Each structure stands twice: as structure tokens, then as C-alpha cells.
Amino acid sequence: MTTQLELEARYAGVVSAKAAAFVYADHVASLCAHSGVMGSGDVLIDMIGGAGLRVADVRSVAADVHDAGGRLFADITVPSHFGCHAFDLGADVQLEGLDRIAAGCLSRKVVAVSSRGVLPVAGDRLSAADLDAIAQGLDSAPERMQRHFDHARALAEYLSCCEGLGSVAYPGLLCHPDHDLATRVLMHGFGPAVDFELPEQWGVTAGEFIERCELNGRARPAGGRHTRLHARDGADGRAVRIFAGLDNPLVIADDLDQAMRWFCNPPEP
Numbered sequence: 001m002t003t004q005l006e007l008e009a010r011y012a013g014v015v016s017a018k019a020a021a022f023v024y025a026d027h028v029a030s031l032c033a034h035s036g037v038m039g040s041g042d043v044l045i046d047m048i049g050g051a052g053l054r055v056a057d058v059r060s061v062a063a064d065v066h067d068a069g070g071r072l073f074a075d076i077t078v079p080s081h082f083g084c085h086a087f088d089l090g091a092d093v094q095l096e097g098l099d100r101i102a103a104g105c106l107s108r109k110v111v112a113v114s115s116r117g118v119l120p121v122a123g124d125r126l127s128a129a130d131l132d133a134i135a136q137g138l139d140s141a142p143e144r145m146q147r148h149f150d151h152a153r154a155l156a157e158y159l160s161c162c163e164g165l166g167s168v169a170y171p172g173l174l175c176h177p178d179h180d181l182a183t184r185v186l187m188h189g190f191g192p193a194v195d196f197e198l199p200e201q202w203g204v205t206a207g208e209f210i211e212r213c214e215l216n217g218r219a220r221p222a223g224g225r226h227t228r229l230h231a232r233d234g235a236d237g238r239a240v241r242i243f244a245g246l247d248n249p250l251v252i253a254d255d256l257d258q259a260m261r262w263f264c265n266p267p268e269p
Contacts (some may be wrong), residue, residue, distance in 0.1 A: 001127030041070030062090025104224025207235025
């Protein structure tokens with residue numbers, strides 16, 4: 001069986017880093033908030049994230065951070081190392097939540113930290129089952145991630161044709177404010193996530209909409225084969241984020257369509 005040091009070295013090779021370490025952490029931001037991980041001049045950015053799935057101009061940010069004497073930490077969890085190489089764009093440290101890379105098979109959330117210099121954090125000792133999930137996930141990641149990306153694109157194109165939605169955000173859409181940048185800094189597509197906002201006139205929250213969708217994936221593991229819907233701004237907000245799975249996007253689109261029709265024309269009491 002592959003040891004953790006061997007697997008971390010393998011991951012470092014995949015992402016073109018000098019070293020890598022695996023850490024149990026709920027998410028990248030919580031890991032970086034730990035004392036000693038980031039210095040006063042260091043900056044953390046999301047490669048893809050925030051409202052509207054904005055894409056970071058890593059080259060520009062890296063230049064400013066380096067001029068100020070700091071290091072740039074790039075969270076590549078959404079696009080994954082399959083979808084971007086932040087080191088090539090000027091990042092000093094890459095961080096990736098491994099839920100999707102491990103195909104939703106981790107017992108606890110793991111963040112991979114990689115660096116072209118000294119690692120900013122020591123790794124945790126992972127369980128044998130989690131190491132096996134990561135090893136198997138790395139073997140199948142290219143094929144799986146391409147399907148996640150392709151299915152997200154299909155869902156984004158469907159949603160962009162739906163009348164009445166407040167907005168649809170996906171870096172692969174020509175109308176996305178970062179589309180041109182995304183074509184230069186992302187690879188193999190535009191990531192597995194799509195945002196859309198419900199119109200205020202429907203009087204429905206993201207939580208209510210997700211609950212109405214039979215295939216919302218909320219009972220499924222994050223990063224696994226099933227599409228999952230997430231209330232981006234909380235259950236009482238109006239923004240829904242889709243993380244496309246490996247399931248049939250046409251079936252997911254039909255489920256979304258049924259929910260939208262129900263809220264547009266609710267049955268008489």
C-alpha cells in the first residue's frame with residue numbers, strides 16, 4: 001500500500017509543486033485562519049468563487065502581493081488541479097479541498113496544501129481509508145472531472161435559456177464578466193459549478209426551491225457522483241449553486257424545470 005509520504009509526493013508531482021501535505025480541515029479558509037499558516041503580507045484568493053462564481057486574475061494579484069513582500073495562496077478547490085495550474089499563474093501556495101478528487105469517499109474533509117517553496121503547514125496523519133480514497137481518486141480524476149465540467153456547462157446553457165430567473169452565472173457563458181479571463185486561466189472547461197438566482201416575484205427562498213427538487217443531492221456526499229444543490233447565501237437567500245455530478249444532466253435539468261414550473265404556477269389551495 002502507498003504510504004502517505006509517497007502519496008503526498010505523487011500529488012506534488014501532479015501539481016508541479018516542490019512539496020505537498022494533506023491536512024484534515026473543513027475548508028481552505030478555516031485552515032488558513034490557523035495561527036502561523038499565513039504571514040501578515042500573505043493573501044488568500046479563490047480561483048473561482050464568491051457570488052457569481054468570479055474568476056481570479058491570479059497573475060495581476062500575484063504581482064501586487066509579491067511587490068509588497070507577501071505570498072499568494074490560491075484556493076483551487078472549485079476548478080481543482082485538473083481545471084487550473086495556479087503555480088503557472090504566479091501563486092506561491094495552492095490549496096485544494098479533496099472532496100471531489102476523492103469522489104466523495106473521504107471519512108473527513110481533507111485539504112491538500114502544495115508549495116514550490118517551504119510548506120506553510122505540517123500534514124496530519126490520514127487514515128488508511130482516506131489515503132486509499134485519494135489514491136484511487138487521483139487515478140480517475142481526469143476522466144471524472146471532465147464529466148463534471150461538461151455537465152456543468154450543459155446545465156448552465158439550459159438555465160441561461162430559462163425565462164424569469166434573476167441571473168445565471170457560469171464562467172463559460174459569454175455573458176459572464178470574467179469569461180475572457182477564464183478562457184486564459186482555466187483548463188478543460190470552466191469548472192463544475194453554476195449559480196442562479198430565483199426572481200423575487202416568485203416569493204421563494206433558495207432553501208424552499210432546493211427542498212422542492214427531488215434530485216437535490218443533499219443526502220449525498222459532497223464531491224461524489226451525484227449533482228448537489230447548495231443555498232449559496234443561506235437557506236433564506238435566493239441564490240442556488242449547482243455542483244454538477246456524473247449523473248445525467250438532462251435528468252437534473254428536468255428536475256429543476258419541474259420545480260421552477262411549480263413555483264411559477266403553484267397549484268390552487
